[in-house]
Amino acid sequence: MSKWNINVPAALGVVKDAGVDFDPVDGIEKTIQTAGSACCDAAVDERIFTAMNQCYDNALRPLSVTMVKSARSIFSKTKSIINTYDNADLDMGTAGKKAETQAIETKVKGMDDVPSYSPGESTETSPSTSLPADPKNPDRNSEGGYRL
Amino acid sequence: MNDIVTFPSHWPEKVGDGSTLSTAATDLAKPGKTIRTAVEGAGTTWGRLEGNLDFPDCGKVKTAITDSVVPYADLVQSSISDLEKAFGTLAGHLETFKPKWKDLKKEVSTYNNLKSQPSDEDDREDGVDYRTPSKTADLQRRVNNAADEYKGYIDDCVKAIDKADPSSDPTWAGSDANAFIAGAKKHWTEGRKAIQGMAAFRSVDGKVGFRWSMTNPAPKNLSQYLNGKAPWWMPEEAKKRWLDKFPEGKSGVSYGTGSLVDKLKLRGVFDNADPNMDSFKGTIAADGHKLSLYFGAAGTKMPGWADNASKKLHAFDHKLTKGLETLGKNKWVKGGGAALAILDTVSTYKSSYANAYNETMREHPDWSEDKIKKEAVTSAAIEGTGENVGKVAGGMAGRAVGAAAGAALIPVIGGPIGGFVGGIIGEKVGGFIGKEVGSFINDWRQEGFGGAVDNVKDKAVDTVKDIGSKLNPFD
Numbered sequence A: 001m002s003k004w005n006i007n008v009p010a011a012l013g014v015v016k017d018a019g020v021d022f023d024p025v026d027g028i029e030k031t032i033q034t035a036g037s038a039c040c041d042a043a044v045d046e047r048i049f050t051a052m053n054q055c056y057d058n059a060l061r062p063l064s065v066t067m068v069k070s071a072r073s074i075f076s077k078t079k080s081i082i083n084t085y086d087n088a089d090l091d092m093g094t095a096g097k098k099a100e101t102q103a104i105e106t107k108v109k110g111m112d113d114v115p116s117y118s119p120g121e122s123t124e125t126s127p128s129t130s131l132p133a134d135p136k137n138p139d140r141n142s143e144g145g146y147r148l
Numbered sequence B: 001m002n003d004i005v006t007f008p009s010h011w012p013e014k015v016g017d018g019s020t021l022s023t024a025a026t027d028l029a030k031p032g033k034t035i036r037t038a039v040e041g042a043g044t045t046w047g048r049l050e051g052n053l054d055f056p057d058c059g060k061v062k063t064a065i066t067d068s069v070v071p072y073a074d075l076v077q078s079s080i081s082d083l084e085k086a087f088g089t090l091a092g093h094l095e096t097f098k099p100k101w102k103d104l105k106k107e108v109s110t111y112n113n114l115k116s117q118p119s120d121e122d123d124r125e126d127g128v129d130y131r132t133p134s135k136t137a138d139l140q141r142r143v144n145n146a147a148d149e150y151k152g153y154i155d156d157c158v159k160a161i162d163k164a165d166p167s168s169d170p171t172w173a174g175s176d177a178n179a180f181i182a183g184a185k186k187h188w189t190e191g192r193k194a195i196q197g198m199a200a201f202r203s204v205d206g207k208v209g210f211r212w213s214m215t216n217p218a219p220k221n222l223s224q225y226l227n228g229k230a231p232w233w234m235p236e237e238a239k240k241r242w243l244d245k246f247p248e249g250k251s252g253v254s255y256g257t258g259s260l261v262d263k264l265k266l267r268g269v270f271d272n273a274d275p276n277m278d279s280f281k282g283t284i285a286a287d288g289h290k291l292s293l294y295f296g297a298a299g300t301k302m303p304g305w306a307d308n309a310s311k312k313l314h315a316f317d318h319k320l321t322k323g324l325e326t327l328g329k330n331k332w333v334k335g336g337g338a339a340l341a342i343l344d345t346v347s348t349y350k351s352s353y354a355n356a357y358n359e360t361m362r363e364h365p366d367w368s369e370d371k372i373k374k375e376a377v378t379s380a381a382i383e384g385t386g387e388n389v390g391k392v393a394g395g396m397a398g399r400a401v402g403a404a405a406g407a408a409l410i411p412v413i414g415g416p417i418g419g420f421v422g423g424i425i426g427e428k429v430g431g432f433i434g435k436e437v438g439s440f441i442n443d444w445r446q447e448g449f450g451g452a453v454d455n456v457k458d459k460a461v462d463t464v465k466d467i468g469s470k471l472n473p474f475d
Helices: A008-025 A028-043 A046-087 A095-112 B018-049 B064-068 B070-112 B133-164 B177-198 B222-226 B236-244 B260-265 B309-329 B331-335 B337-363 B369-393 B399-405 B415-431 B434-456 B462-470
Strands: A137-141 B209-215 B280-287 B290-297
Touching: A008 A046, A008 B018, A028 A046, A028 B018, A028 B070, A046 A095, A046 B018, A046 B064, A046 B070, A046 B133, A046 B177, A095 B064, B018 B064, B018 B070, B064 B070, B070 B133, B070 B177
Parallel strands: none
Antiparallel strands: B209 B290, B280 B290
């Protein structure tokens, strides 16, 4: 068997299907935020909100955003690898395809790179249903409830 | 007069509704389930790349979801699970506290509106309820206690939220978000690597054994399968020698199916393996879509690299102490998820080893250090396996272990014993506590069946006893 053997339609199908599997977690950090805020509202106590706010800002949000971005990055890089292979025809691995081979190698090496993250970043692809923040008090939503 | 009841500074102005909080806590768990479903679905789909994508280093692409998405999913889910429990517990407390709080507020209001009792008895009117120092003191005490009680509930909940927050742990303190994320992933990955290595330790009286898992269908060519799956600590030269034992086209696999007893009797033999490896025997246990292969070199002279297995175990101990136990101190990890499963599993072996070492030393003070170590490794492999598999079967680690431990979880010692332990636990652990099964098997090995029965006494291992009466794999 050749060392380079990609079933392009099947492999692209895997990437597409995996993306569909992952669709429900788009914007999951907002879902967590809304659910966490509801817990704070029900618990009432300010100390609970402070602790939850820290947990969300420092862990839940960055980790969930990174999870989604990592998956998207993997899908994108894999798709790119498959397309590079597809465009390079059948001679992958030979001297004449060094550039394509290197391009793929680079993408493979970067497969487990940790994506960047900045506070407030969202993975949302559809409009949020959560209440917006009160412009005068970011810790509260427009109806006066807690907002992580 | 100053005999009115006052509310202390920590008396809550408002108290949350337990029922509403309980519902909110349940809703908070939903994103965790969404994550789990999505990641598992994507992981399963990603598995279809196998056979459709083949090029140098493509393994990194194929394991990308497991390596770079699952860790975060586990971390977030673990944290959410802890938060759900924290809020659920608080909700339960508020359910009972809120009515008491309301009643006390009303009682204080009513009480403080009473007239203060005149000091001169002659001035007191019959039938009038007065405030008195003793009544005030009693009500004040109850109000203070209630305030303390509420504060305790909130304090506990805040502590639980802090525990669910890895960023509040000293391990991560001071790190920025990106460093924290990278660190979290690194720990997860290191933990997984560690357990994979741990799964390969065994050194018993010149025997050595390993356990690999393979996906359906079982490969017919072991050489191809084993390549790249040898324990991480095995020297390259040894790996090559090992693989050479299974030349392509000769290393076929056969295995038995059916009941546990049948499986043990029909212990799979590598029929077509290299003639020099005739003594290699093993078992294969079917488990859903996964086949687990256990085998060992029974009666075979242990190769040089394996001769150091005990030392490697000690080196691993050291690594545990320096690395994984740091993870163990991370309170947040204890909530669940892959990291917990890894730590818990590895720690079990470590603990089993330490216990077995001490016990052997007490019972056999005349034994050499090397012999005691070997015995400890044997016992740890059996008892640790029993305990770990019990945890998996009991759902305490469950899926997380499967995802995290990947190709290697259950260590095996010599072929017959390893096959027996793996088989009996895999088949029968559901109704038992795995640790007890593992202990029983080890007692059986050390003291014979009668001794083992004496030792278990009233433990719930009747089925194991029943099997033991029919079959002794140690003969």
